[in-house]
Amino acid sequence: MTKKMIMFDIDGTLLDHDNNLPVSAKEAVRLLKEAGHEVAFATGRAPYFIQDLRKELEVDSFICFNGQYVEIENEVIYKNPIDRELLSDLSGFATTQNHPLVYLGAEFMRSTIDYHADIEESLTALQIDTTQIEMNANYYNDAEIYQTLLYCKEQDETHYRSNLQGLNFIRWHEYAMDVLPLGGSKAKGIEKFIEKKGFTKDQVYAFGDNLNDIEMLKYAGHSVAMGNAPEEVKKVARYVTKDVGEDGIAYGLQMVGLLS
CATH class of the missing domain: 3.30.1240.10 (Hypothetical Protein, Haloacid Dehalogenase-like Hydrolase; Chain: A; domain 2)
Structure with a gap:
């Protein structure tokens, strides 16, 4: 399988309604990496809010502040501070x-x-x-x-x-x-990310659940809204998976063919 870029929102997407990481989601990330795919976070959180999750999932690349700060393997490759x-x-x-x-x-x-x-x-x-x-x-x-x-x-x-x-x-x-x-979004962060890594939009799979994910879901070649997402978020996604609390990440990855 050709290497893909999988972008995960965190709250309500990777983390469930109690802010816990489902076992199935952790295993899914492990399998993606084992298959040679690239995994990163695309979150509204700050870098210092995701240190434990980064360590648990062994993910070294992320888009923070809803796209304004991009770090790939400990190198900051894009910053877009507010004027x-x-x-x-x-x-x-x-x-x-x-x-x-x-x-x-x-x-x-x-x-x-x-x-x-x-x-x-x-x-x-x-x-x-x-x-x-x-x-x-x-x-x-x-x-x-x-x-x-x-x-x-x-x-x-x-x-x-x-x-x-x-x-x-x-x-x-x-x-x-x-x-x-103005104009800042997770989509802009992903654009900078894949430009650096050499991926195309069609190689990007994005998972999200809230209003700040809309631009990202519109941008990605393969977009997946969580079952717990509002209807306006689901409408812009190519796929809709199950609720985050119902193994939505693992199920969604099976839907798009990245996991069997």
Whole structure:
């Protein structure tokens, strides 16, 4: 079989609803690598949020921050930080709305507020250690920021979209949105990845489950939406597998012919 590139989202795709890695998914990744295929993560998470999973699955390549930061075998091959002027505008507007922000750099995350219940709840649900977050409202002046978490309700979205048109907003939680550079997506990260590795789009198999996966699923030659994905995500995918909690990864890989 010709070598393929398999891109896995993490939350709700590789990790189940309790943020555990199903045994069947771990075995599937092992078999893919054993067959000579390339496996990488394509996630909205920061690199420091996926260290344990990288170690468990022995995966050394990843696309983080929804496509803004690409690392292949410990070499950073692409970075797309958010413009500092836009971050300043975002910070100022969020302050007037009393909405906290969390800035995500390549090494650290910093918050505009010392503590907020919504930040605690959303990140703890992903098993992210919130004690890593220190307060630094001007962190965007000190480091390159690849993604920002904006904490606001859905009814507040239009205010940000209309006032900050140079940024892209993607909701991932009842309380929170990812803020990205305009045009930034997992698809762009994959484009840079396969350009470096010499794959074609038709050799790419992408698995995802949420709104931030839509561009990736549209881009990949072979796209698989998880059974737990919203309908608008399933509609753009070439295949729909079972729920992540029902061995959806292993089943999906069998559907597309990568596992028997």
